[in-house]
Amino acid sequence: MATQHSRAAARFMIAPSVIVLLLWMAVPLALTLYFSFLRYNLLMPGENPFVGWENYSYFLTDPAFQTAIVNTLILVLGVLFITVLGGIGLAVLLDQPMWGTGIVRIMVISPFFVMPTVSALVWKNMFMNPVNGLFAFLAGTFGMAPFDFLTQAPLASIVGIVSWQWLPFATLILLTAMQSLDSEQLEAAEMDGASAWSRFWYIKLPHLARAITVVVLIQTIFLLSIFAEILVTTNGGPGTASTNLTYLVYAESLLRFDVGTGSAGGVVAIILANIVAIFLMRMIGKNLDA
Amino acid sequence: MARAVPNSRKAINTAVAWTIAILIFFPILWTVLTSFKTEATAIADPPVFLAFDWTLENYTAVQERSDYFRHFWNSVVISLGSTIIGLIIAIPAAWAMAFVPGRQTKNVLMWMLSTKMLPPVGVLVPLYLIFRDWGLLDTRLGLVIVLTLINLPIIVWMLYTYFREIPVDILEAARMDGAGLASEVIYVLTPMAVPGIASTLLLNIILAWNEAFWTLNLTAANAAPLTAFIASYSSPEGLFYAKLSAASTMAIAPILIMGWFSQKQLVRGLTFGAVK
């Protein structure tokens, strides 16, 4: 259907996007790659000699590296798990007839508009603080000792905060998908005496599959590089308990100012992110073509 | 919709949904309430919910210390600027991908999306040096460029999924009538695509407004947006809950209100192709 002429025009139209993104990737990436082979510490100016793979071996043998990989996975999978399950639940609920849908929806969607820094600050100080936080007060009224969230369960607390921010996004997408479901199909099933559960399991859930993949893809992109929430609440600690890969690279290049090692870490992170990306793309590609 | 739902079931739904919604919304509500308390009331034990002497002193204190409107204006310029430029670059691309798909289209799209997976810290120092050399540090132009680039893949993808839903027949009819490529885009597609473009615009304003890595690291004073404004309240200075709450409320209020008023438009396009 497409003519030669429109093909060429199409290429011409796609070109600007591709070119700027290519530059955006290639230029800093080339410099990062270059720096990763230098001994380059911002605090120690002078020559930056070529050191081969030293920065890489240094970064990869850092005991914090393995922890960071595991933490990154926990963070991404934990948030995905909570937001997808919670999102399905909320979508089913909000799809029911009720009074005041508009206001309920506005309240549910709100966390999505809150800056990550603000939400981390608010949760850390006003809720999770073991002395003045609201949770400490609640624990007190039940006669329990206050739980120190960010020290005792730093990673779980961060998963909680991030899930709060992303739950609205998952809910909205899943709800939109849910509402696109043909209601006649549901009614027919109901006539046939299908229970609410089997209607959910056999009709609604399969219909949501595509939406779930989309939620997983988009969220993973953002979750892999979670940073502000960690910086504000725990600084990656205690120890390295809540250090993810992004934070580790940050610590190398901007706390130790070791740009060489930081760049090596950046390259490692980019490679790992791309592996995840390939996986995701495969999965999504299949699901979206259908 | 034709089914009659018993009021009792509707009541249960309502109760459950409201409870959950209020719980989700509570942190924001609590922050806003706290911003009107005195510092002493803010940490009162037991906490005071509504029955306190409302005061605006925290807002005055915050404004006195950090010029809110300068930061606000920077946020507006940066998020609007980057979104609009992003749309200008992305609309033709998304159009071409949706209506003249080639063998590589899907791959190009996926590649674009994968650039979003670049961990920003990995390239911060090189970018910082480039910005320094081009005189872009602490300028709104610099941030507009960066935010355009990091959100471009999302913009292209959202528009692409939206454009794909536009029936091709209409285009062919237009072509039969001798419409050229340009007029096809301007007169036929754009009007149909407006809802999709609107929701893309909204989502990207939100993403750009809340972006807190590049905006913090590439600005000092002149171009610092609200993310930088809030950063100066991130550690306690004596009693600070009320001031922190006031600063937080000021930082999120504009985008929150915008989000509320435009949520219908936002939701309509926020499917990323999730709905067929």
Added chain:
Amino acid sequence: MKTLTRALLGASALCTVSLAAQAQSDDPVTLTIATVNNGDMVRMQGLTGAFTEAHPNITLQWVTLEENELRRRVTTDIATGSGQFDVLTIGNYEVPIWGKQDWLAPLDELPEGYDTDDLLPSIRQALTVDDTLYALPFYGESAMVMYRTDLVEEAGVTIPDQPTWSDIMTAAEAMTNEAEQTYGICLRGKPGWGENMAFLTAMANSYGARWFDMDWRPQFDSPEWQSATNDYLTMLNEYGPPGAAANGFNENLSLFQQGRCGIWIDATVAASFVTDPDESTVAENVGFAQFPNKEGVDNHGNWLWSWNLAIPASSDSVDAAKEFVAWATSKEYTEIVAEEQGWRAAPPGTRTSLYENQEYIDAAPFAEMTLTSMEAADTQNSSVQEVPYTGGQFVAIPEFQGIGTAVGQAISAALAGQSTAEQALSQAQSITEREMQRAGYMD
């Protein structure tokens, strides 16, 4: 790729040259000032009207940030020569290191009446490289004990003017009442070389420990470090507030002002805030004592810190910046603060004349103890053992920021109960060895 890099670097050189135009002295100038959000600096920001009135051609722009954030931004800026800031707030750790690297503009030719000789000798020495001042001190501090006189009395214990660590631990235990959310002792636990490690290093000094031996071998495996660390953990775990592993200077200040802490050992500068009746609920009941020592070790920690104003060599308004820096650290500024907010609020620890001023001594019950502590601090010999480095609660080498922060993380993990003191110290030892080897200090 190489060509690309070269092109970029080449472009960089060109731009640096073309942008190096200097501003004339009477032209309108905007100074961008990077500072910490500590109380004294926030106060300075509030008083800038007084400066701009006298210098109508100068506009001040403030970037006020949390300490770690500030340090990161300022260091990136200066190390890359970006020149985004005209005035920096930096510590006496950075000044000599940066001064040596010619990153800072030398501060000679100060305005008449500045009276450099009035600066406290130890502070002045810390800011001088090869007889040139590279920064002017905004306020200075040592560390001391602040405690609640009412709680001490209630608990029936005493804290002498020169307490030992066992005095402190006994008193902390007696004052702890968890049911009423009163905790015997508050100390820094937030990881960072300038947070928990500043305190723990000073504490270890007072136990006779040192960071490195004369061959730059880290000493965390020494018995002194072990007993200091054990006592530190015991105090915070048994008598400290919950969440201590996240508390830094500002968090503890807030807790003390709310009346949650019996004892707080920290920077002397906190004294003016905990005795401020407008901000502190316990202002009437605060006593002061010298930084503790371990029985038999003649060392009170040797904590010496100052926050200083410096001008990056990359600034394009060095002259205007110099005027501001001299103003903000002058006697005149102190008087403005005193006039507006009372003598108690005057920035402490930089000038001898302040401690000879009767009005200040009358208004500030902590003046004497502050001066005693600062005079007792010896940053040249921080431990009773011989050391190859200078610095009291830090080690004055560029690598220390990174090492100190990593060690601080290990200690805070122990405080959070994720590891034992022994594990934390052996981790600290291996982290430090690794970094020192890499940096070429030891092989």
